Amino acid sequence: MKRAARLSLLVLVAGALLGLPATAQTFRVVTFGDSVTYAIPFDLGGGSCSASSPDTCGHTGRLASSYNCKSGDCSFTNRGRSGEMTAQGLTRLDGVLREKNWDLMVLMEGTNDLADVSAQTALFNLNAMADKAESRGVGVARASIIQFNPSVTRAQTGALNSAAKSLRNLIAGRASADKQCFVDSWAKLCNGAAPGAGCFVSNYWTPAPPAVDFVGHPNSRGYDILGREFHRVLGSRGAPGAVELSGPEEDAEVCGTDALVSWSRETVAGARCGNSFRIQISSPNGTRLDRWFFEGETCGRSGCSTISPVSLKKGNHSVRIQTRNTAGYGPWSAETAFSVVPTAPKQIQALRGPEGAFYSQGGLSTEFKWKPDPEAISYRLEIRSGSKTIFDESLTDLECSDTECAYDLGQSLETGRYTWRVMAENVCGGTWSRAALFEVFDSPPATAPAAVGPVQRVFDNTPIFRWKTVPGADSYELEDAFGGSVRLAAADVCQGDTCRRLSAALAPGLHTWRVRAANPLGDGAWSSTMTFEVVDCDCFEGKAAGGASFLLAVPENWNRELVIWAHASNEFGVLEIPDFSRLAQRQFDQGYALGTTSYSVAGWPTFRSKKDLEKVFTVFSSRYGRPKSVYLAGESAGALVAAQALENAKLGNVVGALAMCGPLAGKVNWEGALDLRLAYDAVCAEAAGAEIPGGAKGLPNAHGLAPGDIAAAVDFCTGLAKDKNRRSAAERRRLKDLLSITGLSEGGLQDAMRLATFGMVDLVRDKKKLKGKVPIGNVGVDYGDPEVNATIARVTPESKAENKLEDASELDGKIGDAKVLSLHTSKDPVFFVENLSDYSELVPEESFLLGVVKEPRASHCGFSEVEELAAWKVLTGWTETGNKPNKKALQKRCVKSRPEAPGACRFDNRPKVGGMDERVRGRG
Amino acid sequence: MTPRKRALALSTFLAIASLGAGPVSAQLVLEREADGVRLWRSATASERMPLASTQRPHAAVEAEDGQIVAGTNDATGELFFLHRTDGAIHELPVPSSRTGNLRTGPVLVTADERLDGVLWLEGSNQQDFAIRAATWNGTSWERSELVSPSRGRPQLALSATVLSDGSWLAVWAGFDGHDDEIYWTRRIDGDWSRPERIHRGNRVPDILPSVVAHGDRASVAWSFYDGNDYRIRTAVFDGSAWQLAGALEGRGAVDAGWQQLGDRVFVTYHSVELEGWSLVEVDEFGTIVYTTAAGGEVADRPLVVAPGAGRPRLVFPTTGRERR
Structure with a gap:
């Protein structure tokens, strides 16, 4: 049979097999490859191939004939390029794809690579080409x-x-x-035939000598064979039918802006090639998505689905799907209407009660109230008493006003401590509000307040009376030293777990005071009566421009030396009157003048503490004369204040510093706090009542939380306050995980959480510090637990904040001739004892002595008075003689000093302290 | 420097069909003809060398006593070397100790305008090619040397040059299990160093390298995939280590090849973006001195013409056109 006749028959047969495309759209196929695709001149003279019309040549022309494209329902375009390598085709393809909205690309290239490029790289390039096409909605059929x-x-x-x-x-x-079609050209054109077999003579271009086809191209007969194979693979059935949408369901509310669309694939099964689905999502404002998706990327055994790659806006939408395969376009599916709910309602911030203390004989009957959220379709309310859930229901029928929701529990709550929280819900779920704490009392306060101070001697004639809060007290009665009695509202004088009341000016001499708690149901018992002495001294109080207050005291027998005391940070605001240390009385008696100051910023003090201390020294020098020498002493963050001032503050002749329980390693302490804070969120995520908002920033702005709230949340998560045997399995597991991740002990967890929440929020959010920027991160940190690694929030530090914190917290060890004695408790959970090791690497060995107090239970700065006194004596002895004390000197001096001060002597004679890198997980 | 075959190029079957060959030292461009090969040394000057129908030329060099063409005899899988001198053509012997079915991709190296040696691929297919070499003593090949053993992975696109100290520097594209990378080795006093990558391992193909000596330094150029296209990258060898340079202009760039005129070196390459050839002159430190391009030029690899210190030009021997 002659080729022309054969082709005509092929066209007739193919035309009979093919159904016309279901729509009038033109199905556009582009063939892409090298000279085998281009086919000129190899196919010339063998049929319809024309040198001026490559589309008529090679397998491109055969396909056009087979599909009978004369009706305009389909088109086949030849984009072969002779001599092209795949590395070149990758770039040329960009232009070809821009030419038209092709429906299918038939890709056959790679021959020109194989002398110099590996088959693997050729495949890489072909895959990249296929990806380029598919990303533009063009189906891909591949050919060897x-x-x-x-x-x-x-x-x-x-x-x-x-x-x-x-x-x-x-x-x-x-x-x-x-799931792309594959045309095996390799196998079809003389597969396995021996070299020189007649197959080649018949199917390959065999020009007359001297021209030689060194490579091997099909001749017209070869292209006939290829054309038939391409057509067989690309498919001869009719266009596909409509698919049936299975999701979203009609009128469904869909959570999120990336809706999942799913559909059946049965109607296109059997179509040979280029099975694809055009998904169109519309809203009243127009078309949101109109894109082709391919069977390979969307269909599995059970059906097909894809998540909308474009973000859908809140509101009503509709979706429909059109099908397509090599034989043309199918019809659209039925349209499904749905609405998008972008997100869950926000966390309810405004809980309007109950919160705080309630005094009621016979139980509390109250409504639970909160501010409504317009996005909510219901509210879930939970009330707990300890680990017992009193109420937990979704209130689907609750009717709220524009400004308030209120739910009446319908029962009285008995005496006890309760938490409650609420969640605004919609199809996306919701987020619990913070847990509000309230306590019901049916009697006067049961305990007497613990009086803290003043006791013994004070240098300030307006001391601050301080006592610990009592549960259930809404007021306190203070009977003070001048014989008066005053009733104080707890809200006015109490913050955290401590209440404060500034005294009126007192005369030198002995004074007494006591305090008792009260509530509407009556008064509690008086505290023990405290006695103190206002020292008759040359004292001076003042306030610097930055807001810090200072206090100076000079004894009659002044030895011309000054001790400047740096107190711990105060997380609840700037102190009105700073306190001296517990050593102050003894130092004063020894002839040392004393100076101290509050800090002009609350919380982490070192951003501005240098100026605060310099102010103390300046005022002291101008008033009393320049001291011949100066000692610095500080505890907790105050130890860092002292160590920092030793390096860079202008404080005269500083000869020694006593740094107690300080974060001398600087910023790394905050890395540990961040790890704890985020690990808490990861470990306690599922524990009811345990949520603490704020994440890496510690707490939210204006969080309204008290230390007791944080402690309660930790208890909810870990059962920490319970006897070990009464903790649930989940509480034990969470506690174990938390301690394992952070290296903390049970006894230190609450203190450490306080730093990680109240300390952190002050550091990050204070406008005088980091202004909301997070200075530390945990990207790449390995927490030793795959689940935690996968779920913990990852935070990237902001470089400016990171630098600012480093400037404010890092030491360089340049201390001149001064001596430093650094004291730490062995299990300090807030600032680890390993701080000492890091600091010791900065300062000269001959100028540094470390003292570690071995303690049975973790404490932050839990030194005995005699231990502090011994440290002071060892330091002053060292500065006076110049002889560095040996390792046992602290314990020896402590034992000798016992008659002078109370407490145990627990110094470790051979302290071994690791580095902070052993306690805080590495940052890589 | 490695010439490349463009197997399915239409031009292969026309009279002017070229191998698209990489240039060789002393600036020759190969152009295949029906029954031989033409060696272009300028836009107008060429020599023709007849070949048997089974001889596939791959490389050519201009030496002080004529031209040498190397390739593979398809009938035997063995290399062949033809030396044209004083108008006569002599066939040179082939290196001994053949171990593979096929020797292919020969690269000729010259020093002081004399043939110094040859490197080639030997094995049965691209998965098992070893790289071997032999030095030329003026009359015969010395014992063949193993440059890089068969690794069960492709080693292809060989290119080599001779530094001013007489050491040889060879580069090729090798598959590392994920993608092709550019490897190098150096022969000093008869010993080949352990093959190493020029660049750090990456996850995209690096292919088609070409190397040229620049005194005691060397430059290499190759094609790498930048995430969307292939572009040309260069690196400079300072005698001990490689320093990578940035990518050159032109997307879809392949067939980088060096040409040397006096002490100046030029890299030419083809880019799809330009639909033509680019020329970049670099100094011994890899700094780009001059660039030009011949967009829209479809002819095969051009020659570089640079009179003295003047601006280089591209000339296309097969068309006679010249572009600045």
Whole structure:
């Protein structure tokens, strides 16, 4: 049969097999490849191929004929380029894809690579081309390259054909994985035929000598064979039918802006090639999505689905799907209407009660109230008493006013401590509010307040009376030293767990005071009566421009030396009157003048403490004369204040410093706090009542939380306050995880959480510090637990904040001739004892002495008075003699000093302290 | 420097079909003809060398006593070397100790305008090619040397040059299990160093390297995938280590090849973006001295013409056109 007649028959048969596309859209196919695709001049004279019209040549022309595209329902375009490598095709393809909205690309390239490029790289490039096409909605059919012609080139072609076969196998594998059609040109054109076999003479271009086809191209007969194979694979069935949408369901509310669309695939099964689905999502404002998706990327055994790659806005939408395959376009599916709910309602911030203390004989009957959220379709309310859930229901029928929701529990709550929280819900779920704490009392306060101070001697004639809060007290009665009695509202004088009351000016001499708690149901018992002495001294109080107050005291027998005391940070605001240390009385008696100051910023003090201390020294010098020498002493954050001032403050002749329980390693202490804070969120995420808002920033702005709230949350998560045997399995697991991740002990967890919440929020959010920028991060930190690693929030530090914190917290060890004695408790949970090791690497060995107090239970700064006194004596002895004390000097001096001060002597004579890198997880 | 075959190029079957060959030292460009090969040394000057139908040329050099063409005999899988001198053509012997079915991709190296040696790929297919070499003593090849053993992974696109101290520097593209990377080795006093990557391992193909000596330094250029296209990257060898330079202009860039004129070196390459050839002159430190391009030029690899210290030009021997 002659070729022309054969082709005509093929067209007739194909036309009969093919159904017309279901729509009038033109199905556009582009063939992309090298000279085998281009086919000129190899296919000339063998049929309809015209040198001026590549679309009529090669397998491109055969496909056009087979699909009978004369009706305009389909088109086949030849974009072969002779001599092209895949590395070039990758770039040329960009322009071809921009030409038209192709429906299908038939890709056959790679032959020109194989002498110099590995089959693996050729496949890489072909895959990149397929990705480019599919990303523009163009389906991809792949073809292997044909064999090189071994009848012409034997030895080299054997090697090239070996590579070509490798590439053929790689392409076939990838096409299968990506559910793309695969045309095996390799196998169809003389597969396995021996070199020189007649197959080649028949199917390959064999020009007359001297022209030689060194490579091997199909001739017209070869293209007939290829064309039939391409057509067989691309498909001869009719266009696909409509798919049935299975999701979203009609009128469904869909959570999130990336809706999941799912559909059946049965209607296109059997179509050979280019099965794809056009998903169109519209809203009243227009079309949101109109894109082709491919079977390979959307369909599995059970059906097809994809998540909308464009973000959908809140409101009503509709979705429909059109099908497509090689035979053309199918109809649209039925349209499904749905509405998008972008997010869950926000966390309710405004809980309007109950909160705080309630005094009622016979139980509390009250409504639970909060501010409504317009996004909510219901509210879930939970009330707990300890670990017992009193109420937990979704209130679907609750009617709220515009300004308030209120729910009447319908029962009285008995005496006890309760938490409650509420969640605004919609289809996306919701977020619990913070847990509000309230306590019901049916009697006067049961305990007497613990009086803290003043006791013994004070240098300030307006001391601050301080006592610990009593549960259930709404007021206190203070009977003070001048004989008066005053009733004080707890809200006015109490913050955290401590109440304060500034005294009126007192005369030198002995004074007494006591305090008792009260509530509407009556008064509690008086505290023990405290006695103190206002020292008759040359004292001076003042306030600096920055807001810090200072206090100076000079004894009659002044030895011309000054001790400047740096107190711990005060997380609840700037102190009105700073306190001296517990050593102050003894130092004063020894002839030392005293100076101290509050800090002009609350919380982490070192951002401005240098100026605060310099002010003390300046005022002291101008008033009393420049001291011949100066000692610095500080505890907790105050130890860092002292150590920092030793390096960079202008304080005269500083000869020594006593740094107690300080974060001398600087910023790394905050890394530990961040790890705890975020690990808490990860570990306690599922524990009811345990949520602490704020994440890496510690707490939210204006959080309204008290230390007791944090402690309660920790208890909810870990059962920490319970006897070990009464903790639930979940509480034990969470506690174990938390301690394992952070290296903390049970006894230190609450103190450490206080730093990680109240300390952190002050550091990060204070406008005088980091202004809301997080200075530390945990990206890449390995927490030793795959689940925690996967779920913990990852935070990237902001470089400016990081630098600012470093400037404010890092030491350089340049201390001149001064001596430093640094004291720490062995289990300090807030600032680890390992701070000492890091600091010791900065300062000269001959100028540094460390003292570690071995303690049975974790404490922050839990030194005995005699231990502090011994440290002071060792330091002053060292500065006076110049002889560095040995390791046992502290314990020896402590034992000798016992008659002078109370407490135990627990100094470790051979302290071994690791580095902070052993306690805080590395940042890489 | 490695010439490349463009297997399915239409031009292969026309009279002017070229191998698209990489240039060789002393500036020759190969152009295949129906029954031989033409060696272009300028836009107008060329020599023709007849070949048997089974001889596939791959490289050519201009030596002081004529031209040498190397390739593979497809009938036997063995290398062949043809030396044209004083108008006569002599076939040179082939290196001994053949171990593979096929020897292919020969690269000729010259020093002081004399043939110094040859490197080639030997094995049965691209998965098992070893790289071997032999030195030329003026009349015969010395014992063949193993440059890089078969690794069960492709080693292809060989290129080599001779530094001023007489050491050889070879580069090629090798598959590292994920993608092709550029490897190098150096032969000093007869010993080849352990092959190493020029660049750090990456996850994208690096292919088609070409190297040229620049005194005691060397430059290499190759194609790398930048995430969307192939572009040309260069690196400079300072005698002990490689220093990477940035990518050159032109997307879809392949076939980088060096040409040397006096002490000046030029890299030419083809880019799809330009639909033509680019020329970049670099100094021994890899600094770009001059660039030009011949957009829209479809002819095969051009020659570089640079009179004295003047601006280089691209000339296309097969068309006679010249572009600045």
